[in-house]
Amino acid sequence: MGNVHFADRICSEIKKKKSHAVIGLDPIIERVPKFILEEAEQKLGKCDEGAAFALLTFNQLIIDAIESEVAIVKPQLAYYEIYGAAGIDTYWKTVDYAQKKGLLVIADAKRGDIDSTANAYARSFFGDEFNEWQTPKKVDSLTINPYLGTDSLEPFVQQAISKNTGLFILVKTSNPSSGDLQDVLTHKGSIAERVAKLVHNYALRDIGTSGYSSVGAVVGATYPAEQQIFREAMPHSLFLVPGYGTQGGKGKDITNAFNSDGFGALISASRSIIFAFEQEEASTFEQVQLSIRQAVKVMNNDINMALRSIGKLDW
């Protein structure tokens, strides 16, 4: 995977799977299927290690269920950090398991810090071939936060370019209060629009043969009207679009995030997919997998139909 431009890998896998979906692996222990929790408690007890075992088993079940239907998974660090070192062990084992199945992994971490620390974060997620103490490990891309300004983003951009990994810089997030700072108007547009300009300039430094860059943006599904503006402001950036599903976004809300080539947006859903089995009272391994796979198929279809209806479907 290391030698191909990140955006080209993404576009090629999306085409292969006919899916623009990103599945968030954000497991919550109380909602993990009971038969997994029972096994975890029996083996390791109720502790970080037991929880980490349960989350890994659940993630592997999910990945097995969806690997043929989607190209990308997005494990959110917060849900693993709860269980300390054992949780992080499960995080990296999940990354490894997904990558071995041919899935691309976005680490949703929203990191951001001054340059020396940003460098350390980038080396944490993208690996550090010059540090002989680090055991090799690497995600395919990472979400980062722009509040600290350009010198905090630059180390991530440089490492993403040199390591063929990707970045999604927060521009406009999907939550109800996202506008508190992001929508504030200045004499050069909103704060989010200013960040979009930064992203676009970074993006121009590393465009692949797909026409897309390794430097992308997070643009929430819950603000469809703004997606058009951001799409025009960052034509070469892949958009990671959270907010589909549990947060309220539907297929028709996210079509503006795509370019006319039918690419450019990765639509993310987490809870509505990985906990789909709860609504159907699935109680066996196979039933849980079936519910999850079915939810992904419905999501893929919803997005593909919406794109087809406006002539943006590429397959």
Added chain:
Amino acid sequence: MGNVHFADRICSEIKKKKSHAVIGLDPIIERVPKFILEEAEQKLGKCDEGAAFALLTFNQLIIDAIESEVAIVKPQLAYYEIYGAAGIDTYWKTVDYAQKKGLLVIADAKRGDIDSTANAYARSFFGDEFNEWQTPKKVDSLTINPYLGTDSLEPFVQQAISKNTGLFILVKTSNPSSGDLQDVLTHKGSIAERVAKLVHNYALRDIGTSGYSSVGAVVGATYPAEQQIFREAMPHSLFLVPGYGTQGGKGKDITNAFNSDGFGALISASRSIIFAFEQEEASTFEQVQLSIRQAVKVMNNDINMALRSIGKLDW
């Protein structure tokens, strides 16, 4: 520790130690003393586990050297995440070691996300008594990023108040590009000033007998003129002030961050302290400790002298 208001604990410990310093535990493997690296390589080899062993040994050396001179340490997550699960294991062992020595711990993580995820992050760092799967662990306070707006901050604030822990919300950071977004002017002041107003409103919800709140702010040492403005805007908030030392700040640059009672600012230095031994070519355990302790004493003295010269020293 759990029953006393965070800010009251901080102020009481600062008074006891006669020190406003926060020592950043940001270890970089290449700069760890040679005799520690040799032991780590011999025991575990050059891998995540070996690095984690070296960082923990170095941190324990530092903590032993400074425990009588300072009240607070601030391990930065990025430097531990590089080594995966083993690094996080060292992180929490460092937190535990420091707390057992009576030091308060600020987790410098700069986390921030939508509400459900912010909740998960808060439970990662402040513990979760309602989750029987989580092995208990807890830092004393946490740095967080405001870019996602109020609904992303609220879960942290609620948990900090209910768990007697503290928060430092990024307002104005110490890095050269901090102004890219933070200094942008709006019709209601700069972005940083708007965040300061949010912080002040949160702070009013939980003021201790010291007069200080569990909700504080990060305000960099490298912008002394602005400290006065922020001090007035957030009178009840403790300021975490990075940028002293390696980043260029001196004692005279940070006096504006204090209130007239001689409290309210926690002055943070990392590399200039923990790597102080490099300049003196210290090569034994005792020499390294001595250099580090001496650097802390110089820092304490620099800050205390600066405060005395303007009549703000409380001891």
